[in-house]
Amino acid sequence: MPETKGKKFTRFITKAFRRLERLLFLVKSLISPRQFIYLSCVLVGISSALAVIVLKTFAHWVYKFAQYIDGFLHLPYSNSAFPIIGILLTIFIVKKVLDGELHKGTAQIMNAVARKNGILPRKQMYSQIITSSFTVGMGGSAGLESPITITGAAFGSNFAQNYRLSYKDRTLLLACGVAAGIAAAFNAPIAGVLFAIEVVLVEISITAFIPIMISAATGALVSAIVLNEDILLNFKQGEVFDYHNIPYYILLGILSGFVSINYARTFRSIEKWFHKRKSSYKKGLFGAFLLAVLIFFFPTLFGEGYESIKILANNNPERILENTLLSGFKDNRWVLLVFVGITMLAKVYATGLTLGSGGNGGNFAPSLFVGSYLGFVFAKFLNLVGIDRDISVSNFTLVGMAGILSGLFHAPLTSIFLIAEITGGYNLMVPLMIVSSISFAITKRFESHAFDIKDLADKGEVFTDNRDKNMLNSIEVSKLITTDIKSIRESNSLEELIEVLKTTSQILIPVLDENQQLIGIIRLNEIRPIILSPFQVKHTSVKEIIRPPKEIILYDETADTMMDKFENSQTTLLPVLKEGKFLGFISKYHILEEYRKKLISMTIE
Structure with a gap:
């Protein structure tokens, strides 16, 4: 063929x-x-x-x-x-x-x-x-x-x-x-x-x-x-920065911080709601239909939205109302302001519906969208109410993008230089620094991690800004557990315990029930005087020498949490349980040795 x-x-x-x-x-x-x-x-x-x-x-x-x-x-x-x-x-x-x-x-x-x-x-x-x-x-x-x-x-x-x-x-x-x-x-x-x-x-x-x-x-x-x-998001013009507007940029930074917090929490709520639903096609159809309704009323929610950002920043914002139910009100500046403000608030729902219902994408572009709309609404409002009729709406539209990007992703430097680069110059460097840093400081106060990694960070599954915790959480502790452990039952005699001790170098002997659940620990250094005395061996039961563990390690815990337990118990060896059953022991020294190796291997040169 x-x-x-x-x-x-x-x-x-x-x-x-x-x-x-x-x-x-x-x-x-x-x-x-x-x-x-x-x-x-x-x-x-x-x-x-x-x-x-x-x-x-x-x-x-x-x-x-x-x-x-x-x-x-x-x-x-x-x-x-x-x-x-x-x-x-x-x-x-x-x-x-x-x-x-x-x-x-x-x-x-x-x-x-x-x-x-x-x-x-x-x-x-x-x-x-x-x-x-x-x-x-x-x-x-x-x-x-x-x-x-x-x-x-x-x-x-x-x-x-x-x-x-x-x-x-x-x-x-x-x-x-x-x-x-x-x-x-x-x-x-x-x-x-x-x-x-x-x-x-x-x-x-x-x-x-x-x-x-x-x-x-x-x-x-x-x-x-x-x-x-x-196709790219870029702006060839930018008005000169006026230092008299610094108080307004400070206010924009504060607004950006709180809008970022609202965006992050609202998005997570929508995502969790969809996550509980199992049927992918029904979930997708439901979410996509709601998204279609939003786009019907607010067409600029379609796609990335970069075209509408360019429209707002290029001083012809009335074009935003084209192909909308309010197209007849293009010359009404208050209608335009309200429409842009509602669209800004609706963006998080549109993005949440898109991604929660089964679509794929990210929140980087939506953060720029929300930021530009916020900057426009803030500056236009000051302009319309007469607080400052000469304020540069275009500049605030651009700087607002950096505020939301910095707040959501906890990346102020990226935000500052991204907007500086796409505007073709560094005329707005001072307001970019003001807005980005204030927004970042506010969101960091209420949201310790960037919103897209918060769930993983809470589980200890991603890096944080704590170097020690980063290294510890990267350790695969399951490989450090010693599972070849000799154990005894509570019903065993002390003579049987001595026979076990003859065949192992363990300093801790776990006492288990018939279901492999941990009853307690026998510590060799505590019972040494007893096992060296024939009389006490004969008249002492295992039950009398069992001690509760100072701490218990769960199998799915991170090394960071384990080190806290080692510190609290002032011991170097702790039992590990998996689904309630005894699995083995883990040593503090093994974790520290693995930490040392990780520290060397993870330093990028």
Whole structure:
């Protein structure tokens, strides 16, 4: 049977990749490890940029197509139906192609670094691209940046695995992929570097900056060459910063902090509500229908929403009311203000419905959307009530994005430099610093972790800003449990206990019942005088020498919690229980030794 063109092309691509792989293995053997890392970060940067190009281009085409359908069919608001199709398609792909499993959010990147030695599954290199393309491209009210960062991280992680690089290099390339993704998505290489450092890496040395910077620069360069400028979020103009407006920027920072807190808590509530529902298609249809209703009334909730941000920042905000039920009130500034304010508050519900019902995307773009709308509403309100008629609404629209981004993701440096880069200059550096730092300080006071990793952080499954806790929580304590333990029953005699002691070097003997549940502990140093006396051996029962354990370790506890128990009990050996049954003992010294090894291996140089 003759070979089809599709099969020939697939075979050609496979051969090309295998040749490239053999070439890279050859290059690796000829150059130094550091030089190979530099080469690797360029290749990871290119891969991440290409993923960005695919995602952004597809989303942009679908957005334009939806607008065309509106105009061609003369059916107002027909684009409300697109998100329903997109979310249901995403659910179908997850169930039929991805084995029913799709991990969302940047939290999994931190989890991979903290708990999985920087390893991300190979399917993350394509699953995020496919699913988020359908969800966001078809109008789901979410962002593409989270899928982009996961894809970039997966490219870096799998590249390192394929070429047998160490944990340090694997984590470094993972961060390079993240940096390149953000840099390519916004043509903002500095923001990409800072995001990788603020959000992904816990510890980093100066020398690790170089590969990350190379990767971010590569991603931004490829994006700038290939992507149409209209697809990217950028602003060519920006009004001059007026220092007289500093009090207003302080107020905007405070508002940003509390809006961020409300966004985080509302989103988590919506997500938890959907998580309790089991039927994926019914859940998807229900959530997508509610989203379609929201988009019907507030069309700018369609997709990422970057087009509407540009409209607000470019001093022609009345265009926001086009193709809405209020299009006849375009010249009424108060109607516009109320509409923008309600849309801002509705965005978290739209994003929660999109992601909770089964779509894929992130909260990076929604945070910029909410921030720009907040800045616009705040400045426009001051303008309309006459408090300050000369205030720059455009500047506040731009600076507001940094406030919400900083508050939600706890990444003030990323927020500052991202907005500075996409506005084409650093005229707004002072207000960006004011708003971002105030918003971050407020949200940090009420939300100790960035909202997308809060659940994992509460379980001790991701890194926090506590270095010791980071290292301890990365230890796989299950491998440190000594399970080959001699035990006795409460009904045994002391003579039988002595026979057990002859065959073991244990200093603690667990006493178990018939169900393997722990009754108590016998400590060798306490019973030594008794077992050396034949009289006491004969007249003392096991029950009399049993002592309760000073602390009990549960199998699923983190090393950080275990160390607290060791400290409280002032002992170096504690029993471990799993589902109520005795499993073995764990030693404080074993944990500390593993901590020392981890500390050495996780310092990225």
